[in-house]
Amino acid sequence: MSERKVLSKYYPPDFDPRQLQRRATKGAGPCGEYIGKGRKFNARKSTPDEKYLGIQIFRFFIRCTRCSSEITFRTDPQTSDYVCEAGTKRNTELWWSGDAVTETVDERLDRLEREEQDHEGTEKDAMADLERETHSAETRMAVADALDEVRSRNARVEKRRGKGLILWCQPRKAERLQRTRKTSRMRGALSPPAQRRKKRAAKQTKLLPGLKRTDAPSSRLPLVNYGSDTD
Secondary structure, three states: OOOOOOOOOOOOOOOOHHHHHHHOOEEEOOOOOEEOOOOOOOOEEEOOOOEEOOEEOOEEEEEOOOOOOEEEEEEEOOOOEEEEEEOEEEOOOOHHHOHHHHOOHHHHHHHHHHHHHHHHHHHHHHHHHHHHHHHHHHHHHHHHHHHHHHHHHHHHHHHHHHHHHHHHHHHHHHHHHHHHHHHHHHOOOOOHHHHHHHHHHHHHHHHOOOOOOOOOOOOOOOOOOOOOOOO
C-alpha cells in the first residue's frame, strides 16, 4: 500500500520542467498564452453557409484569458476536429494535417465507396465460410447416420445367422437322439425311463424281501360302499 501523505516525490534524471507546457494544444498569438483542449469558454457561435457532405459547419469566437484577444476557430467534420482560423495556432501538427486536408469531396466519396465495397466483400467471405462450415457439418452428420445404419444392418444379419445356426442344429440333434434310441432298442437295451423304473423296483424288493409284487399294498384306497338312499 502507498503511504497516506506523500512527503517525497521521485524525479527521473531526464526530468525537464520546461516540457510541462507541451500538454496544451493551442497557443494565443499576442501574449503566447497556452490553452488546453479541454478548457471551457463562453463562446459566440455563428453558422456560415458552408457544409461538408450535408453536415453543417459552425464557427466559434472566444477571448484569451490573459490579453482578451479574439480567437476564432470552426468545426471540421472531415477530420472530426476543429480548425484554428485567427488569433491562435496549434502547438503540434496532427496526423491528418497532410493529405487528408487536401482531399476533395469526390476523392472522399470514392474512398468511402471503396471502403464500403471492402466491407461488403468481407461480409460475403464470412457468409461463404459459414455456408461451407454448414455444408461440412451436414456431410459429417450424413456419414454418421450411414455408418449407424450399416452397423444396425450388420447386427441384424449376425442375429439372423445365429438363429439360423440354432435352427439348423436342432434337427441334427433330434435325428442323432432318435438314431441312438433306435440303436439301443436293436441291441435290447432299455430306454432311460425303463432303466429308472427297473432300479426303483429292485430297490423296493431289497427293502421288502418277504412281500411279493401281488401282496404289495396298493397305492389306491379301496372303495367303500355306503349304500343308497333307498336302503
